[in-house]
Amino acid sequence: MRKLPLIGLTLDAEQPGGYSKLPWYALRQNYFASVVRAGGLPVALPHEAALAEAYLDEVDGLLVTGGAFDVDPSLYGGGPAHETVTLKQGRTAFELAMVQGALARDMPVLGICGGEQLLAVALGGTLIQHIPDSVADCLPHEQPNPRTEPGHEVAITEGSLLAHAAGTLRMAVNSAHHQAVATPGPRALVNAVAPDGVIEGIESTGHRFALGVQWHPEYAVDPKDQAILDAFVAACRDAAAARRAA
Template structure:
């Protein structure tokens, strides 16, 4: 019997240069260490959409990570692509396939930063392509200070999974995004807002645990951040 639930973690991908002369995968260590500290056994998932169901057969929960790229606007019905949008088609194809598969199985899903945006799209939601062009008087969501420090607060919506998990109505969060969720999707709700009204979290009301946060709780800049991983891993123990 497994003592730790196996948590599939999606990777980022880069083109040749820097680490290798060939294409390579990458992910910050603190994603893995935060999952391990919460009691999970993190394993990396390479990008092969054809293997999504095979991976899901082997894991107990899914973490969709962030990265310096965007979900293709065509996937949520937005015909015009903003000049700031950067795509990683192979990664997005895999992440959509494995996320939709996990949701269909009611497997716990945790989306972080861009992973939260992808979760919203998988649930049928839409995105704001570039916050500065859409939200008047927006905060600096690409915060100038280090990611190990908070960039702004968020208000946690009452009577949500996130509120039950963190036990507070306000958190300090780090911020590293130029896009945001516009609409959360069918059966999904917004669970956190920045002071400028930008969506900072979504969750599905029709799944056991399908939670997305726009910030990076793996940095633990707020005392409640580790509680997100603990609640996720706990949900993965009860499949």
Template sequence: MRTRPLIGVTLDSEPAGGWSKLPWYALRQNYFDAVIAAGGLPVALPHEPALAAAYLDEIDGLLVTGGAFDVDPALWGGGAPHPKVTLKPGRTDFELAATRAALAKDKPVLGICGGQQLLAVAFGGTLIQHIPDEVPGALAHEQPNPRTEPGHEVAITAGTLLARIVGNPRMAVNSAHHQAVATAGSGVINAVAPDGVVEGIEHPGHRFALGVQWHPEYAIDPRDPSIFTAFVEASR
């Protein structure tokens, strides 16, 4: 019998060239480290959409990670991709299938950065394709300072799951994104940046379906680890 819940972690992917002469998967170690520190047993999930439901039969929770790419606007009615949009169709197809399978089985889902944006699409929501073009006076959400430092603060909505988890109305966060959630579909917004950009979403109709735009695996704010702890505990 497992004493740690099995947490499926989605991977990033790159084509042949650069580091490898063949296509390859990769992910920063701190995603896995954060899950382990919270009491989970992380396993990596390759991009096979046809196997998404089978994976969800085995794992106890799903962590959808971020990366330097975007959700295809065609999946949420966003029209033609903005010139700054980068697509990874194989990854998105798998992550969307896995997220929908997790929600259908009411298994916990935590979406981080691009994972939050994908979760919003799974909720029936929409995205901002390029923040500088759509948000007047926007902050530098692709922060110029290192990702190991705060980029800005977020305000957390009282009474939400996120508020209960972190126990504070504000958090310092890092910021590495040019897109953002515009609408949360059937979900609710639980955190915003000072410029009004959505920084967190959740779905009260599910046991645990939470997305954050920042990267809590860096533990920039002392409350960041509690997000992973709550996710892993919900997966037991």
């Protein structure tokens, strides 16, 4: 019997060029390493939306990663796409099928950066298409300094799942996004906010563990970043044990 919870990680997809002359998948090693440190067994998930339920039959939790692209505004009633919006339709279709399927099973989900935004949309929320056009005097959420350093702090909502997972109400975070959650939706609440008011985290109010953070805890720029991954993998372990006992 497998002892480690199996964690599915979504991949990014790239067009020919660079690594290969054919289309290819990619994901930074620190995503996988952070799951291993938390006690999980990470596996990569190619973008096959028709296989979403088959994947979900096998994994104990879902980690939706970030990437340099945006959720299609048509999925949340956002109107015409802003000129800065970049789409990866195949990836989004796959990730949305996985998130919706995981939520239907009450399987633990962690959304990171764009994964947080997709989780918000799956929970009925909406997005800001381009922060500088919507938030006056906003911070540089596409931070100019390296991603291995913090860009700003966030205030965490007391009593939230995130506060319980991180064990703190304030964290330093890295910042690599031009979009953000506008409204968390009727099935979610805001659990973290930047000093300029931009939403930095959301979580479901109706699932055991469905958490999204706008920053990248896999970089561990704050001492509490790994605690978020630890709490996610622990929830996956508990969910797997409950499923086996049922």
